[in-house]
Amino acid sequence: MQGTVDGFSYGAVTPLVAYLMACLGGALGLRCTTRSLLVTHSRRPAWLALGSAAIGSGIWTMHFVAMMGFAIKETPIHYDKPITYASLGLAIVMVGLGIFIVGYRGATGTALFTGGTVTGLGVASMHYLGMAGVHFHGRFTYNTLTVAVSVVIAVVAATAALWAAGRVRGFMWSVGASLVMGLAVSGMHYTGMAALGVHLDDTSHTGGGAPEPSVLAPMLIGPLAFLLLAGVVVIFDPLMITGRPVPRPVEHKPGVPASTVASHPPRRPALHEGSRSEHHLSRTPQNR
Secondary structure (H helix, E strand, C coil): CECCEECCCCCCHHHHHHHHHHHHHHHHHHHHHHHHCCCCCCCHHHHHHHHHHHHHHHHHHHHHHHHCCCEECCCCCEECHHHHHHHHHHHHHHHHHHHHHHHHHCCCHHHHHHHHHHHHHHHHHHHHHHHHCEECCEEEEECHHHHHHHHHHHHHHHHHHHHHHHHCCCHHHHHHHHHHHHHHHHHHHHHHHHCEEEEECCCCCCCCCCCCHHHHHHHHHHHHHHHHHHHHHHHCCHHHHHCCCCCCCCCCECCECHHHHHHCCCCCCCHHHHHHHHHHHHHHHHHC
16 A cells, blocks of 8 residues: 655745754864864864764754654654664764865865765765664655665765865855755755655554654754754854964065064164155255
């Protein structure tokens, strides 16, 4: 028996909130990745790990906020907590691999392609593993072509995000990149949901509907708290907001260290030069 799927049981509320979660995680992750490029190698892993956790948590939170509006009209649905949390761990690990590749190899060429592919596959794997944790009286089937399109969207979105993290320095540019990333991640999610088919067991079915918010809300508390904490770190780190400081120009002179030249204040006119100018001006009328 074919089940009837409703992905928008709460209207536009769940897609909008899910999109904002994806943008928040993307923005924090991008700024952390950018910040890692401004510090020494000893501190870089910590910033990259924070960025990985932020992006992974944001994507995972986006997925399950959107799933609050998912319903099968003929049967209730439940969530397997171990599989659900495993999808969070998978997202963080796979995103972390991609971010560390770009963080140490640069956001160009093979490193960008490899990092973007790994990260995109991590996003898609998180989605479909999370869907494996949805239990009901039946099974899911997927359209192979639509699933492939969703994976391509995830890889392209991840590659663009990592490129922005390595190239974009301005805060507003990063905000724009996170908005695009959130749109792409949300697009990947709903493309994957469009590939979904529901087949119910041949048993009597009770009325279904969207899960109560109390079912998923407890699982979302931890990632949401982490995103807020990461947001506080971003707000109170000036370099995270402004990016790399603009270097001051240094005058180079042969045989003189640059630091010595830069530390000297601008030379004031010599007293005898000033007196010479005044003397010249004072004698000018007499020569006419």
